Amino acid sequence: MSAAHHEETHDANEGPKVLSVSDRHPRVRTIQVVRPEREETTYLEASVKGLGVTLKHFAKNLFLPMKKLAARNAPGAPPPEKLTSDIETVQYPDEKPVYPERYRGLHRLMLRDDGAVRCVACMCCPTVCPAHCITIIPAETDDKGIEKKPAVFEIDELRCIVCGLCVEACPCDAIRMDTGIHAKPVEDRADAIETRESLMSRGIRSTATQGGEGPDWREHDS
């Protein structure tokens, strides 16, 4: 009883005026609703205010130059101009947004100094891939320091969920997603499968050291 009484006084201060409280439950109550009669019927003041807001936006966007969005995220871009319109639209095919450096785009396979594929077919990436989109068929190499290479390295970009786990799993910086390229639109599902060659065509030489290069680690062990 006292709790209900406390709640009622609290409402009287902040909420609508309580006319009566039900016997069954303190939260069932009759309240007095006060509607602002003038604003409800004339609307003129609010309409003029609203027209002012939209007119301001219209004039600003009509007369001021647009933001240069393409260069906004680029490193070393000039600070944004003060007097620009509020339009944030990027007109895509004409101007392309510059993505952040860690944007995950289409995969690529990195290369050794001699241009061979850096991947050693350790099968880490197809194992960790949650979408099972990587297919690797290993083959032996003549280089005993490397032992294996991928004879087939295919990524189904339709299945790829762009999570980046393959890049994290790779022990030798062989697969990367730093191209900044979108997956291409394709007409045939088969075209969405990136082959070893197409992945290598985007690859560059990695600066990371790797087993198989330099002194043979087995000789040091013995």
Next chain:
Amino acid sequence: MKTLYDILDWPGTKWLFLILLLVMPLASLLTWAERRQSAMMQDRLGPNRANIGPIKLKGILHFVADALKMIFKEDVIPANVHRGLYALAPLLAIAPVFIAFAIIPFGPTIYPHVYTDTLDPYLLATQPQNPAFADAIRLQMFQVDFGLIFYFAVLTLANYGGTIAGWASYNKWALLGGLRSSSQMMSYEVAMGLSLMPMFLIYGTLEPGRLVEMQGSNPLDWGVISWSALNWGFPLTICAFVLFFTAAIAETKRAPFDIPEGEPEIIGYFVEYSGMRWGIFFLAEFIEIVFISAVIATVFLGGWQVPFLDADGFRFGGYIDPNGISTSGWFLELPHWAVTTLQFGAFGAKVILLCWFQLLIRWTLPRFRADQLMNLGWKVLLPIALANIMLTAGFKLLGGP
């Protein structure tokens, strides 16, 4: 044998000129302007990509693309519709607007025989039968004393288009839309008519061409300071202007009074229409915008009158004696062709500006509920309109302007 001037003065010629060359292109452009303007107001870009080869024009060609799309779209006619009325309804919606355009004076009267000379307004006012003023081409199709009443009567018929479309479509939502359309008309029509009554009291005529002429300067009143710029009836007409504008937006059935359409609630009376049949409803809406703008410009903003521009040139202040000689003030003499071109352009500019303002309102205010509109029409607009009539009549009695 009819002369060239007779053919030019023939209402059919004027209709072709006004509707096909001015109104339809403007209404089509408005379909694009509306999207572009709303985008600007909402910090977007809007349609700006339609092009013919390298010709882009900021996307203006979108209206061509829209028209092509609607013409070539499949014309779906649902089963169980009333075929005849279903086909008739779009025409009923668009035809009255075309007819109502007949009363709009869309330019000054052109006197071809003095076209290259400076027109003498004093001579015109005193001797209108002078051969110099023969073969006049009046840029108004239908000159009747009940002009504005004619417009009310005809444009009300446009509501039949919506209502019949809703009924003939055999669709509950469409029927609701049609009913809302007619109930909305009840709400605004009375206030709309009454809001123009003060204009009748001020100018003593309901003929739009005469209204516009009276909003300019009258050579026979010269002798006092020429003040054609201030002759638009302000400030007596401001109240009527707001009332009529509100009711007129309700007439176009667009936001904030687009209750008959109400996309989130019912799609509207044209829910079962597709392709160009729907396009005609759509176009009728935009032609109504142009028409309302033309009426407001005619009645409240001086029609084709340019401030300080008399029939013979610009005149700022000064006295003119009865012989038509400017005795003081600054006067710039212009030939008749320059004056008429300026006045014709002024009317177009006023109409375009009012169209823009209607779009601004349409993209600012949210939709009213039906009961709010009725409250507004009957409890607010109607009493204010009546009070406005009384006040204006009082002013006239006390010898106001």
